[in-house]
Amino acid sequence: MSTISIIGSGGMAAAIAGRTAKAGYTVEVVSRDPAKAQALADKLAVGATTGTYGAIPAGDIVILAVPYAGAASVVADYGDALDGKVIIDITNTASPDLTSLVSPAGSSGAQEIARIVPASAHVVKAFNTLFGHVLAKGGRLDAFIAADDPQAKARVSTFIESLGLRPLDVGGLHMAQTLEALGLMMIGLAKNGAGTWDIALNVDIG
Amino acid sequence: MSTISIIGSGGMAAAIAGRTAKAGYTVEVVSRDPAKAQALADKLAVGATTGTYGAIPAGDIVILAVPYAGAASVVADYGDALDGKVIIDITNTASPDLTSLVSPAGSSGAQEIARIVPASAHVVKAFNTLFGHVLAKGGRLDAFIAADDPQAKARVSTFIESLGLRPLDVGGLHMAQTLEALGLMMIGLAKNGAGTWDIALNVDIG
Numbered sequence: 001m002s003t004i005s006i007i008g009s010g011g012m013a014a015a016i017a018g019r020t021a022k023a024g025y026t027v028e029v030v031s032r033d034p035a036k037a038q039a040l041a042d043k044l045a046v047g048a049t050t051g052t053y054g055a056i057p058a059g060d061i062v063i064l065a066v067p068y069a070g071a072a073s074v075v076a077d078y079g080d081a082l083d084g085k086v087i088i089d090i091t092n093t094a095s096p097d098l099t100s101l102v103s104p105a106g107s108s109g110a111q112e113i114a115r116i117v118p119a120s121a122h123v124v125k126a127f128n129t130l131f132g133h134v135l136a137k138g139g140r141l142d143a144f145i146a147a148d149d150p151q152a153k154a155r156v157s158t159f160i161e162s163l164g165l166r167p168l169d170v171g172g173l174h175m176a177q178t179l180e181a182l183g184l185m186m187i188g189l190a191k192n193g194a195g196t197w198d199i200a201l202n203v204d205i206g
Numbered sequence: 207m208s209t210i211s212i213i214g215s216g217g218m219a220a221a222i223a224g225r226t227a228k229a230g231y232t233v234e235v236v237s238r239d240p241a242k243a244q245a246l247a248d249k250l251a252v253g254a255t256t257g258t259y260g261a262i263p264a265g266d267i268v269i270l271a272v273p274y275a276g277a278a279s280v281v282a283d284y285g286d287a288l289d290g291k292v293i294i295d296i297t298n299t300a301s302p303d304l305t306s307l308v309s310p311a312g313s314s315g316a317q318e319i320a321r322i323v324p325a326s327a328h329v330v331k332a333f334n335t336l337f338g339h340v341l342a343k344g345g346r347l348d349a350f351i352a353a354d355d356p357q358a359k360a361r362v363s364t365f366i367e368s369l370g371l372r373p374l375d376v377g378g379l380h381m382a383q384t385l386e387a388l389g390l391m392m393i394g395l396a397k398n399g400a401g402t403w404d405i406a407l408n409v410d411i412g
Contacts, residue, residue: 145399146394169395175390178391181388182387202408203405204408
């Protein structure tokens with residue numbers, strides 16, 4: 001199987017890395033803090049490696065699993081090292097008080113990230129409506145994706161399917177605005193009507 | 207059972223009115239065009255009535271089931287006739303090309319409507335993430351609600367439950383921003399990943 005690179009070492013990075021390793025991919029974990037990357041790689045199944053922060057990632061698919069507030073600086077640190085990559089933006093753009101979104105009006109975190117990656121890279125929004133601990137439990141969850149480039153979207157869709165999730169395309173990258181709002185709604189639902197963070201959305205079709 | 211007033215006579219008005227009548231309420235249908243209100247009332251079960259557009263609605267709960275673009279003028283036409291009412295805003299705030307939301311940045315259609323209703327009225331966002339034809343088919347669908355006033359929210363929650371739906375509170379009325387984005391996402395999902403408008407979201411809890 002091919003290599004998937006994950007930049008980040010937090011809860012979501014661990015959850016996605018866990019499912020990715022279990023699916024048989026080689027997972028390259030990269031963090032600004034090499035010790036954190038190593039710790040996550042050590043927790044994963046055979047085949048996990050660590051990469052050098054800022055160097056060209058081993059995977060053609062690179063999962064940007066860092067807080068949104070730090071995403072722009074990570075992309076800047078990588079610069080041309082992201083040439084030609086399919087970048088999965090999983091960021092949650094909720095404000096610190098979890099009542100609103102920090103992305104600019106009429107845009108989304110994903111669109112802002114797309115503006116600063118190399119022109120040959122493609123950004124796909126995905127995973128941001130799933131809670132890490134729910135994702136880590138397994139199960140065929142629904143995973144919404146938004147992207148402009150059809151090939152990048154198809155590759156991420158195949159990757160998500162291979163993790164045992166159901167990819168659901170909601171449209172172009174501008175639809176990341178709705179997915180990021182949905183991420184915030186999941187938080188609102190957890191704190192209010194559901195009363196638990198053990199929640200996942202699924203779509204009844206037909 | 208008590209009376210529920212519905213202002214509007216389109217597909218969503220008919221779908222909600224149908225379930226409301228079936229649940230045993232008296233449904234008061236009101237439209238700018240009395241013939242349309244009468245036609246919808248005639249289609250409903252025994253107990254449906256029509257009301258006079260702009261006059262005090264018979265129901266304590268008033269469902270504003272008109273296009274968002276016309277909602278402000280309806281509220282203005284009613285003025286103080288909405289004093290003390292619980293107003294359910296079901297509007298879809300998608301742009302005509304279905305790619306973005308028309309509500310002002312940092313606000314929602316529901317919040318804009320809340321600004322212009324009488325101070326004694328309470329606005330609750332609900333039903334906007336459900337497609338009318340799916341709602342009309344029946345079934346225990348998930349219905350997300352957002353509102354600031356706890357009593358108004360509790361009343362709408364009880365009403366929604368009585369229709370055989372599962373009410374799910376996502377938070378204060380500012381969360382209508384996320385529900386309206388979710389409404390747009392449902393359209394994106396229907397046009398893309400699902401490939402059908404026969405879709406509904408549900409939440410796996412726990």
